[in-house]
Amino acid sequence: MRKKSDILKNMPKSIIVETNGKVVVGVYGGKKSLKKLKHKKLKDIFDAKAYKRLKKLRKKKSKSSVISWDGQEYGAYYKSDVFYFYDITAYFEVESKLKQSLSELTSKKEELQAVFDLAANGISILDRDGMFLYANKFFQNMMEYTMEELYSESCISLSSAEYAAPSKTAVEKAIEFGSFEKFKKVCVTKSGVHLNASMSLAYLESRDEIIMITSDITEDIMYQDKLKKQVEIEVAKRSQQHEIMCHQSRLAAMGEMIDSIAHQWRQPLNSLGIIVQGLRHISSQKNIDARFLKEIEAEMMQKLNYMSQTIDDFSMFFRISKQKESFNVLKSIEDAIRLIDIQLKNYNITIKITKDESLDLSVLGFANKFRQVILNMIHNSMMAIVSKSVKNAKIEIIIKRVKNNLHIEIVDNGGGISREDMPKIFNPYFTTKDKGSGIGLYMSKVIIESHMNGLLAVKNIKDGVKFTIMLKKGYEDASHS
Numbered sequence: 515m516r517k518k519s520d521i522l523k524n525m526p527k528s529i530i531v532e533t534n535g536k537v538v539v540g541v542y543g544g545k546k547s548l549k550k551l552k553h554k555k556l557k558d559i560f561d562a563k564a565y566k567r568l569k570k571l572r573k574k575k576s577k578s579s580v581i582s583w584d585g586q587e588y589g590a591y592y593k594s595d596v597f598y599f600y601d602i603t604a605y606f607e608v609e610s611k612l613k614q615s616l617s618e619l620t621s622k623k624e625e626l627q628a629v630f631d632l633a634a635n636g637i638s639i640l641d642r643d644g645m646f647l648y649a650n651k652f653f654q655n656m657m658e659y660t661m662e663e664l665y666s667e668s669c670i671s672l673s674s675a676e677y678a679a680p681s682k683t684a685v686e687k688a689i690e691f692g693s694f695e696k697f698k699k700v701c702v703t704k705s706g707v708h709l710n711a712s713m714s715l716a717y718l719e720s721r722d723e724i725i726m727i728t729s730d731i732t733e734d735i736m737y738q739d740k741l742k743k744q745v746e747i748e749v750a751k752r753s754q755q756h757e758i759m760c761h762q763s764r765l766a767a768m769g770e771m772i773d774s775i776a777h778q779w780r781q782p783l784n785s786l787g788i789i790v791q792g793l794r795h796i797s798s799q800k801n802i803d804a805r806f807l808k809e810i811e812a813e814m815m816q817k818l819n820y821m822s823q824t825i826d827d828f829s830m831f832f833r834i835s836k837q838k839e840s841f842n843v844l845k846s847i848e849d850a851i852r853l854i855d856i857q858l859k860n861y862n863i864t865i866k867i868t869k870d871e872s873l874d875l876s877v878l879g880f881a882n883k884f885r886q887v888i889l890n891m892i893h894n895s896m897m898a899i900v901s902k903s904v905k906n907a908k909i910e911i912i913i914k915r916v917k918n919n920l921h922i923e924i925v926d927n928g929g930g931i932s933r934e935d936m937p938k939i940f941n942p943y944f945t946t947k948d949k950g951s952g953i954g955l956y957m958s959k960v961i962i963e964s965h966m967n968g969l970l971a972v973k974n975i976k977d978g979v980k981f982t983i984m985l986k987k988g989y990e991d992a993s994h995s
């Protein structure tokens with residue numbers, strides 16, 4: 515019987531009952547109390563229903579049977595005088611769990627279906643040829659096909675002609691690489707409307723199917739186009755405005771310049787007037803001293819030359835240079851000062867240039883634009899000083915090297931800029947002057963930062979303000995500092 519108990523080791527919930535036909539000769543497995551069944555008749559152990567089934571088994575009228583015994587369900591088999599009972603309660607439990615899982619699965623499937631149908635994107639399942647196996651409501655509505663109609667369509671047949679081949683490739687790529695994302699194409703609905711769509715495909719290997727998400731991006735594309743057009747219009751408007759401002763700034767500078775010429779010419783014109791009056795006096799004399807006349811001529815020529823030089827300076831200032839050129843910042847600053855010198859003298863303002871000796875002062879850019887910046891700065895300082903009637907008025911221009919850059923500081927003692935004006939001074943049209951255009955500093959910033967790749971900064975100092983123009987110079991010799 516060793517063999518039978520070995521079998522039991524592998525089936526711990528089983529009972530083996532050995533008989534000699536009608537009487538039990540051995541019981542293996544189960545509770546200990548079952549041992550007492552030895553020598554008892556089967557008829558006395560099992561109820562009538564169970565006994566009947568066991569008899570059927572013994573007569574081989576059935577292969578297996580379900581027997582209720584001692585409050586439990588057993589599966590029973592019979593072979594050569596031995597009955598094998600297997601506790602099948604566990605199987606019932608598994609069965610009921612299985613049933614439950616199945617119903618949960620069904621409700622999950624319904625849930626998933628609802629999610630698919632509620633999704634605001636087209637979701638469809640395709641076979642490996644791209645034929646539709648399923649499509650959610652959104653996709654059906656978007657493409658104007660019913661599910662029945664979609665069964666005979668494919669993602670290729672619903673593409674516009676030029677996208678048929680790329681759609682086929684997309685399906686193949688999804689199968690090869692597992693997914694193919696954000697593929698943009700044009701789909702054609704049943705009524706022939708062309709839709710811009712973005713598709714993402716994922717290959718489900720275990721089912722050999724493709725899940726495809728389709729988004730209608732027609733509106734997005736239209737919106738993007740609209741936005742692009744708006745930006746283009748805006749940019750055009752801006753550059754037009756910028757052009758106008760450049761023009762205005764040149765006009766403003768020209769105004770300042772004419773002012774300056776008027777000042778510069780006043781004195782020589784006055785002298786010329788006196789000389790001409792003197793001439794009339796001389797002409798009334800009988801003996802005209804030729805030497806004296808020559809002296810007068812020389813003096814008149816000198817004045818006229820000076821006036822003509824002023825005009826030359828003026829026209830040079832407004833000559834437009836189209837190409838960047840190397841120029842010397844010190845020379846440009848001196849040129850600018852020369853144009854405003856007389857006015858500064860009239861207002862008793864001293865101007866001084868300080869610079870590091872042996873510093874390379876050549877810079878690449880537009881010399882006339884740079885002069886315009888310096889002139890505007892000096893003019894601003896001058897106006898601040900004049901409006902505050904500053905005593906001991908001075909403007910200092912300091913040229914120095916800071917690390918690898920060239921700094922030009924324009925410092926005045928004109929009283930500085932108020933705290934609320936400070937953030938606005940570089941804005942176009944911001945001015946605190948009655949006749950100011952407010953473009954000077956805006957243009958200066960554009961010239962230094964956009965055209966010369968530098969920086970323009972401002973800071974209030976003790977009695978005035980300090981503007982700093984920072985230009986990249988890339989000095990290589992570290993001995994200068």
Ligand SMILES: Nc1ncnc2c1ncn2[C@@H]1O[C@H](COP(=O)(O)OP(=O)(O)OP(=O)(O)O)[C@@H](O)[C@H]1O
Binds near residue numbers: 931935944945951
């Ligand atoms: N050195 C300075 N001291 C005090 N305030 C200044 C100085 N420089 C500029 N500002 C202030 O900044 C404002 C703007 O200067 P900006 O040069 O842009 O225009 P503007 O001088 O008013 O007019 P424009 O230069 O076009 O004739 C001035 O109106 C003034 O209030």
Ligand SMILES: [Mg+2]
Binds near residue numbers: 894955
């Ligand atoms: Mg100004």
